[in-house]
Amino acid sequence: MERWALVSGLRGDLDLYEQIQSDLQKRRGTAHLFILGDMIGPHPKCDALLKRLCQPKRGDLHPHCIYGWLEEQLLSLYGYRGEAKADELQLQSDDSGVQQLRQAVDTEHLNWLASLQFGLIELDCGLIHGSSADVGDELQETTSPLILLDRLTRLDVNRLFTARSGRQFRLQLTGGQIRSRVKDHASEQLHEQPVPKRSVIGVGSGANYTLYDPASDHIEFLSVASRSGPSNRIKGFQR
Amino acid sequence: MQNTWLITGPPGCGKTTWIRDSFLKHQGTCAYLRLSGSEQDGLQQGHNAGIDSTWLQDQIPELLDLRTTAGAPRPTAPRLLLIEVQQFQPPTSSGPDGIDPQVLRQLEVFNLRPDRSLHFGLDPELPHEDVLDFKRLESWHRNLQGCVWDPNSLSSFWFELVNGAYGDVYRAKALMNMPDGRSFLCNWMVSQQSSQFLPLEAVEPPAGRPNRTSHLVVQGRALDPAGIESTIDDCLLTDDVLELHQAPLRDRQHALQSNG
Amino acid sequence: MTMSHAVISCLHANLAACEAVLADIDQQGIDTITCLGDLVGYGPQPNEVIELVRERSIPTCQGCWDEDIIDGLNACECSYPSQLAERRGHRAHHWAAERITEDNKVFLASLPMTLRRDRLLFVHGSPNSQHEYLLPDMSAFAALERVETAGAETLFCGHTHQPYVRELSEGSIRVSVQTNGNHNDSEQAMTLPMRRIINAGSVGEPRHGSTKATYVVHDDDSGAVSVVKWSTTSPKPVKPSLRRDYPRCSPGV
Numbered sequence: 001m002e003r004w005a006l007v008s009g010l011r012g013d014l015d016l017y018e019q020i021q022s023d024l025q026k027r028r029g030t031a032h033l034f035i036l037g038d039m040i041g042p043h044p045k046c047d048a049l050l051k052r053l054c055q056p057k058r059g060d061l062h063p064h065c066i067y068g069w070l071e072e073q074l075l076s077l078y079g080y081r082g083e084a085k086a087d088e089l090q091l092q093s094d095d096s097g098v099q100q101l102r103q104a105v106d107t108e109h110l111n112w113l114a115s116l117q118f119g120l121i122e123l124d125c126g127l128i129h130g131s132s133a134d135v136g137d138e139l140q141e142t143t144s145p146l147i148l149l150d151r152l153t154r155l156d157v158n159r160l161f162t163a164r165s166g167r168q169f170r171l172q173l174t175g176g177q178i179r180s181r182v183k184d185h186a187s188e189q190l191h192e193q194p195v196p197k198r199s200v201i202g203v204g205s206g207a208n209y210t211l212y213d214p215a216s217d218h219i220e221f222l223s224v225a226s227r228s229g230p231s232n233r234i235k236g237f238q239r
Numbered sequence: 240m241q242n243t244w245l246i247t248g249p250p251g252c253g254k255t256t257w258i259r260d261s262f263l264k265h266q267g268t269c270a271y272l273r274l275s276g277s278e279q280d281g282l283q284q285g286h287n288a289g290i291d292s293t294w295l296q297d298q299i300p301e302l303l304d305l306r307t308t309a310g311a312p313r314p315t316a317p318r319l320l321l322i323e324v325q326q327f328q329p330p331t332s333s334g335p336d337g338i339d340p341q342v343l344r345q346l347e348v349f350n351l352r353p354d355r356s357l358h359f360g361l362d363p364e365l366p367h368e369d370v371l372d373f374k375r376l377e378s379w380h381r382n383l384q385g386c387v388w389d390p391n392s393l394s395s396f397w398f399e400l401v402n403g404a405y406g407d408v409y410r411a412k413a414l415m416n417m418p419d420g421r422s423f424l425c426n427w428m429v430s431q432q433s434s435q436f437l438p439l440e441a442v443e444p445p446a447g448r449p450n451r452t453s454h455l456v457v458q459g460r461a462l463d464p465a466g467i468e469s470t471i472d473d474c475l476l477t478d479d480v481l482e483l484h485q486a487p488l489r490d491r492q493h494a495l496q497s498n499g
Numbered sequence: 500m501t502m503s504h505a506v507i508s509c510l511h512a513n514l515a516a517c518e519a520v521l522a523d524i525d526q527q528g529i530d531t532i533t534c535l536g537d538l539v540g541y542g543p544q545p546n547e548v549i550e551l552v553r554e555r556s557i558p559t560c561q562g563c564w565d566e567d568i569i570d571g572l573n574a575c576e577c578s579y580p581s582q583l584a585e586r587r588g589h590r591a592h593h594w595a596a597e598r599i600t601e602d603n604k605v606f607l608a609s610l611p612m613t614l615r616r617d618r619l620l621f622v623h624g625s626p627n628s629q630h631e632y633l634l635p636d637m638s639a640f641a642a643l644e645r646v647e648t649a650g651a652e653t654l655f656c657g658h659t660h661q662p663y664v665r666e667l668s669e670g671s672i673r674v675s676v677q678t679n680g681n682h683n684d685s686e687q688a689m690t691l692p693m694r695r696i697i698n699a700g701s702v703g704e705p706r707h708g709s710t711k712a713t714y715v716v717h718d719d720d721s722g723a724v725s726v727v728k729w730s731t732t733s734p735k736p737v738k739p740s741l742r743r744d745y746p747r748c749s750p751g752v
Binding site for chain 3: 133141144145146147149150153154167168169170171172173174175176177178179180181182183184185186191193195204208219221223
């Protein structure tokens with residue numbers, strides 16, 4: 001059995017990462033660990049976590065990382081994103097929040113963060129922090145199915161694993177259709193397009209993570225008891 | 240037993256297509272010869288760039304082109320020899336007497352004497368839909384040997400060419416190389432609704448520039464050769480871009496070979 | 500009293516085509532005209548076309564070429580359909596960027612991304628971006644999402660240079676939801692609204708298989724749409740003095 005573990009929103013918490021690693025050891029049968037962004041955060045062990053992700057310890061399940069909303073904000077603060085200057089973070093947080101994020105991440109990690117991909121395609125699955133529309137796209141089980149179907153269509157995948165909303169859910173498109181009539185200069189065409197059997201999976205955030213078995217399409221929503229107190233949470237980073 | 244027919248007609252009337260169909264129907268050896276027609280006042284001949292001969296040889300691989308095999312021993316099997324000449328006006332009389340003197344001189348070089356002469360627009364057994372009476376005709380051509388086209392650019396260029404962006408084009412014919420190794424016969428006649436794009440049977444490996452015949456011949460009025468040239472230059476692939484097209488094709492071919 | 504209005508798009512500095520199309524619209528007694536942008540690019544008379552739109556006070560949204568000219572980018576980075584189009588696009592961009600007056604650049608910069616009248620939304624490419632192509636064969640659900648997320652009933656767009664009218668109707672989506680801690684999957688169904696996308700094609704650089712300019716006439720009351728094709732081969736040709744250093748672009752110009 002080659003299960004995948006899907007994790008996001010560690011936010012610099014090395015202890016939490018170690019807990020998840022040991023939880024995965026106990027459960028056995030997990031072959032791949034995907035970290036869907038938001039590895040960084042205003043946490044005293046943030047640099048240590050980034051180092052651990054780059055240089056896994058013996059016995060660690062090797063992590064495949066992509067960047068998330070927080071990495072996007074930090075990289076834009078440092079000018080890695082052209083004109084963009086972390087406006088969203090500034091809006092949601094305040095100057096001290098921006099400052100704390102800068103302080104938590106040593107600049108030696110910036111090149112590694114900048115080298116991370118926006119998303120991964122594994123088999124017929126798309127793994128992404130938000131969606132292909134935007135790294136900050138918050139998809140939940142209550143999001144309009146039309147929008148969810150659009151996000152699946154953009155990536156052309158059967159399953160979209162997303163983390164940005166922090167929710168753990170699986171929404172399956174089970175049926176339906178639409179009629180499309182196109183008239184142009186040459187012809188008129190009528191098509192009935194069925195809803196494709198596809199799904200969007202929210203993998204959770206922080207202590208909440210997800211196991212997925214591609215062979216059986218089985219999903220398991222898990223949680224490790226978090227040792228992180230509320231002390232390292234700051235305004236604007238809470239979701 | 241040998242049939243030697245002289246096929247004449249104005250540009251775009253369907254000579255080569257008719258010749259191809261006749262060869263395909265013929266049981267036995269087929270031979271082909273294209274001769275130059277004579278220029279008339281205001282009517283320029285289309286350049287004989289070997290497009291017709293290349294196309295026919297591709298379609299009928301065993302075809303003998305007398306221009307390249309003149310010295311070869313004559314086969315004894317029944318042979319159909321079709322001689323193609325672009326000729327604007329119908330002959331004054333049927334039979335050998337009506338043959339243009341300039342064509343007669345060329346026939347003598349090959350020691351040939353046609354037993355039939357057929358002219359498009361005159362002989363009812365030939366199609367006549369595309370026989371036009373041209374009063375003035377300019378001709379322009381460009382050798383494109385070794386040139387490879389960006390396929391979408393070719394389609395835009397051809398659309399512009401036959402829709403009047405470079406003067407009134409009545410007739411355009413070309414052999415064009417694609418990056419994937421294919422070559423297309425592009426064929427336009429003003430009396431037809433649309434152009435023909437016919438792939439040649441022979442495909443070159445996608446490795447660099449092919450060495451086969453590639454040429455564009457345009458006939459019409461008030462042609463803008465500088466405009467045509469400059470657009471063509473924007474459509475042709477540089478070595479680097481050609482390699483970008485061809486490298487993945489070669490990889491795929493290797494993958495198929497190693498799998499199969 | 501007719502409630503018909505006309506929508507034009509992708510004028511591309513082709514003054515002769517713009518004049519011909521506007522005259523045709525005027526002749527029908529239609530006085531509401533909306534323009535979906537791309538006043539410049541490709542063609543030889545960018546200033547003249549901008550000034551014509553300004554004189555007639557035609558409400559206009561910003562196209563990708565309008566945006567890129569004022570931003571000083573190399574050229575509209577929308578994927579070009581061919582090498583030929585790309586090379587011409589780059590040349591035309593440099594040519595136009597040097598010639599468009601400061602005043603006209605300020606005007607282009609002031610154009611809004613979208614225009615809205617009741618439940619009608621006007622955009623250049625899509626509500627998301629001036630650069631996104633809404634092609635007639637894109638997924639019907641994704642197409643509906645563009646119109647619905649923008650809160651419109653009818654979306655007018657251009658950018659593809661190929662006119663079409665697309666009606667999306669009788670749609671529904673059924674879903675099954677599983678959440679953490681809730682072991683019973685919940686089933687839901689959503690009925691989708693009827694929406695339309697109307698692409699006006701192009702006045703200045705048509706790519707629908709002929710050289711005729713296109714625009715659309717839409718009746719607000721009945722919802723009837725007609726795609727009008729207008730031959731621009733007859734209007735007066737571009738003055739030779741303008742053509743001398745102007746990069747060739749398309750047939751009919």
